[in-house]
Amino acid sequence: MTAPSPYSAGFACRCPRCGEGKVFDGYLTVRPACSACGLDLAFADSADGPAVIIMFIAGFAIIGGVLAVEMAYEPPFWVHLMIWLPLTVALCLALLRPMKGLAIALQYARDAGEGRLG
Numbered sequence: 001m002t003a004p005s006p007y008s009a010g011f012a013c014r015c016p017r018c019g020e021g022k023v024f025d026g027y028l029t030v031r032p033a034c035s036a037c038g039l040d041l042a043f044a045d046s047a048d049g050p051a052v053i054i055m056f057i058a059g060f061a062i063i064g065g066v067l068a069v070e071m072a073y074e075p076p077f078w079v080h081l082m083i084w085l086p087l088t089v090a091l092c093l094a095l096l097r098p099m100k101g102l103a104i105a106l107q108y109a110r111d112a113g114e115g116r117l118g
């Protein structure tokens with residue numbers, strides 16, 4: 001059995017070893033082990049990496065949209081809040097789980113762990 005691509009397994013939130021079992025119990029809670037192959041997922045610590053990447057992606061997309069709407073229509077401030085605040089939250093929440101899954105899959109694929117000397 002060959003390991004799936006870390007990108008396909010990560011974005012699908014599947015086990016990085018078998019590509020079948022789910023990585024998350026809830027929205028962001030990592031399972032203790034894969035239900036399909038038994039891979040111990042204790043190594044999975046994505047820390048703040050996915051959140052930082054999402055801030056860059058969402059920030060670029062939302063600010064670009066805000067500027068385009070402002071230049072074209074010049075709406076009042078409350079219209080910007082009504083449009084962009086929910087879109088920002090939705091975009092960040094939509095990207096968070098797949099990006100965390102990708103970080104876990106890449107950790108497994110690269111055998112990443114805590115710093116080792118020697």
